[in-house]
Amino acid sequence: MTHATQPAVRGHYFVPAASHYSTFLSVGIFMLALGFVFRINGTPPGIWSMLIGAALILYVIVGWFGEIISENVRGVYSLWEDRSYRIGMVWFIFSEVMFFACFFGALYYIRRIALPEMAGFEESLSPYGKFSSVWPNAGPLGDAFMPMHAWGIPAINTMLLLTSGATLTWAHWGLIKGKQSQLTLGLAMTVALGMTFMGFQIFEYAHAYSEMGLTLGAGVYGATFYILTGFHGLHVTLGTIMLIVMLGRGMKGHFSEHNHFAFEAVAWYWHFVDVVWLILFVFVYIL
Structure with missing residues (x-):
């Protein structure tokens, strides 16, 4: 598809030549x-194996996606092909929904089932001694900690992500209307907001570890906190990288008002990340 025309209608599906990228991946x-x-x-060789593996994966991502963009x-x-990419992206986001649902399900099980059951033992019969099921809770064996409050960096990050969703939508409107400057500015603002979010999260983690005792050793609270916020932060990082690629492609004129599914796919992903954060903010930081 060129950036000036809509996808063509043909009677066959494009089949690329055999590629070595799947083997390298x-x-x-x-x-x-x-x-x-x-x-x-x-x-000792573990770190070298990890670095080689990461380098191969990065090589495949750059090379394989580069070929797809060229095609x-x-x-x-x-x-x-356009239809198959859309279906594939829908299923990918569905798999991401299930991924986070597992961790939210674990959080629900810990708070509503496991902790009350452990606290329900008579003290003389309990292997944990006197134990309360209040939340936040490190569990019977976790280290002491201070819980993370919602109305600080987490609230700022919430506003950052909500604003980034608005700037990305504004960029999409500019693309549909053929306004290149609006597309570029909107994407640049979204990238900046995503990077600011990551910076605040790094600062939050450093503060939690050094001053609040909130580490992975802080029992079930620390484990669920870092698993949920950490995986979400990873998704924000990946989404920001994808937005940077979209910014570069947009500046090169790869998109038109009728042909921009790559932009739409990244926008779907980013809005999904926004929604996950709102749920996470409520159930991890507030409740």
Whole structure:
């Protein structure tokens, strides 16, 4: 698809030539996982295996996506490919929904089922001694900590992400109306807001570790806090990288008002990340 026309209608589906990227990706994922296993077991080569695996994955991402962008710009895609990409992105976001649902489900189980059951034992019969099921809670074996309050950096980050959703939508309107400057400015603002969010989260983590005792050793509260906020932060990081790519492509004129699914896919992903944060803000920071 060129940036000046809509996807063509053809009677066949574009089949690319055989690629070595899938093999390199498999090897990279294996090396990364193997290195992680070595690392947690104290084996010295672990860090090198992880670095090699990460380098291979990065090579595949840049090379493979570069080929797809090149095919798109050359106009080899039709409505068949466009439809399949949309279906694929919908299923990908659904898998992400299920991913976070598992962790929110674990948080619900801990707070509403596990802790009350543990606190329900008679003190003389309980292996944990006197134990209360109030939340936040480190559990019977966790270290002492101070809980993270919502009305500080978390509230600021909430406003940042909500604003980024608005600037991204504004950029999309500019793209639909053919206003290049609005598209570029909106994307640049969204990237800046995403990077600011990440900066605040890094500061929050440093403060929690050094001054609040809120570490992974702080029992179930620390574990659920860092798993949920950490994975969300990873998604914000990946989303920001994708937005930077969209900014570069937009500045090169790869998109038109009728042909910009790559932009739409990243926008879907970013709005999903926004929604997850709102749920996380309520159930991790407020309740």
